[in-house]
Amino acid sequence: MTVEEIKQTYSMRDILDRYGIHVNRSGFASCPFHTGDRTPSLKVYKNDFYCFACGAHGDIFTFVQKMDNLTFREAFQLLGGNYEKSTVAARMKIYHAQKAREMEAKRRAAAWKKVKDNLGAIGRLREEIPKLEPFSDEWCEAQNEMLQQLALFDYMQEEDGLWSH
Ligand SMILES: [Zn+2]
Secondary structure, eight states: OOHHHHHHHHOHHHHHHHTTTBOTTSSEOOTTSSSSSSOOOOOOOSSSEETTTTTEEEEEEHHHHHHOOOOOOHHHTTTOOOOOHHHHHOOOHHHHHHHHHHHHHHHHHHHHHHHHHHHHHHHHHHHHHSSSSSHHHHHHHHHHHHHHHHOOOOOHHHOOOOOOO
8 A cells, every 4th residue: 555545544643543542432541642631631633643731743654653653664664564565566567568568569660671671682683684685594583582572572561560550
């Protein structure tokens, strides 16, 4: 849970309950932060507390910190917070999404380069072949290359999925 989620989950009263501190009908409790609070001086609000005798005040996290002598982080974790975990997970997610986008951009750039080369080769062969003597070695070689380039063209249309984008 995040800080906000914890605040929405636990009221100040819920936290006092955890420590077995009774809140009277006027919303006051005996202050655990100063001694001899016979007349309850700790006013319990929905999300905060304030002691009219010793001035102790804060929210649910402050209360837990003061009660158990904890750092904010420890109190936060005690109440079910997992800031660190969710932040790392969120960062990893962003990192992987970025990497995936980069990979996809590279893949598409490489695929487009192949298409460009392929179309260039086809165009060049279309001009070259009519100039060659039919059935000569050069002509056969050029025809053979043309067939390969056309096959590659068909293959790329299906494999790279570039045409559907
Ligand atoms: Zn007090």
